[in-house]
Amino acid sequence: MTITDERRALPPVLDELDERNARYAAVGGAVGFGMVLIAFWAWWPAGVVLGLVVGTLAVLHVGRAMTASAFAEPADGLHELAGEEELRAEFRRLRVRLGDDWPVFRRAALQVTHAQWASVAGLQRELRVSTATAQHLMGQLEREGFVGPSRGTRPRVVRLARDRAPELDRLMRL
Numbered sequence: 712m713t714i715t716d717e718r719r720a721l722p723p724v725l726d727e728l729d730e731r732n733a734r735y736a737a738v739g740g741a742v743g744f745g746m747v748l749i750a751f752w753a754w755w756p757a758g759v760v761l762g763l764v765v766g767t768l769a770v771l772h773v774g775r776a777m778t779a780s781a782f783a784e785p786a787d788g789l790h791e792l793a794g795e796e797e798l799r800a801e802f803r804r805l806r807v808r809l810g811d812d813w814p815v816f817r818r819a820a821l822q823v824t825h826a827q828w829a830s831v832a833g834l835q836r837e838l839r840v841s842t843a844t845a846q847h848l849m850g851q852l853e854r855e856g857f858v859g860p861s862r863g864t865r866p867r868v869v870r871l872a873r874d875r876a877p878e879l880d881r882l883m884r885l
Contacts (some may be wrong), residue, residue, distance in 0.1 A: 777865065798882050805855060812851070815840065817883050819848045820857050824876045829858040829867040 806813045815838065822837050823829045829852065835845035849867075852858045859868035871879065 780865075795882070802883055809851070812847075815844070816848060816851055819852060820855075820883070821876060821880055823852060823857060823869055824871045824879055825873060827869050827873050829869050833866075 805816075809816050818838055819834055822834065826833070826837075829849065831842065831845045831849050834840065834848055835842055838845070838848075840848070849858070853860060853867070856870060859870060861867060
């Protein structure tokens with residue numbers, strides 16, 4: 712026997728082992744790849760749900776913090792006037808000063824006091840007025856001391872407590 716004959720005798724056995732190992736490797740790789748795909752398919756929705764839950768909780772937490780900070784500022788009342796007659800006189804002067812704007816201003820003041828939340832969009836929606844009119848009303852409410860100054864995107868502070876709304880309504884009817 713020559714060396715070449717020995718090589719011919721051994722390689723068929725090695726070829727079968729190599730071929731079997733190659734098949735096992737290919738099948739194992741395909742199974743592993745399939746398991747990874749199944750894991751991604753199975754866990755992807757869980758990841759999305761987890762992200763949605765955590766995101767919603769974060770939004771709710773930030774919203775509660777913003778609401779708490781908006782209502783944490785003290786409402787110091789409309790005016791520190793001594794009696795009802797002084798308030799009536801002040802509202803008469805205000806009615807004369809506002810003229811034709813008085814009915815809408817009165818509705819806006821009552822709405823803001825009752826809701827304890829003041830924004831241009833809220834006035835526009837609740838009173839069914841244009842944006843320009845709502846902005847004008849908000850400026851008047853601020854000048855007259857019903858609401859505080861603008862605070863960016865946060866709602867303005869209402870300076871008259873909600874329980875005073877019926878009294879305000881009674882006093883504003885002249």
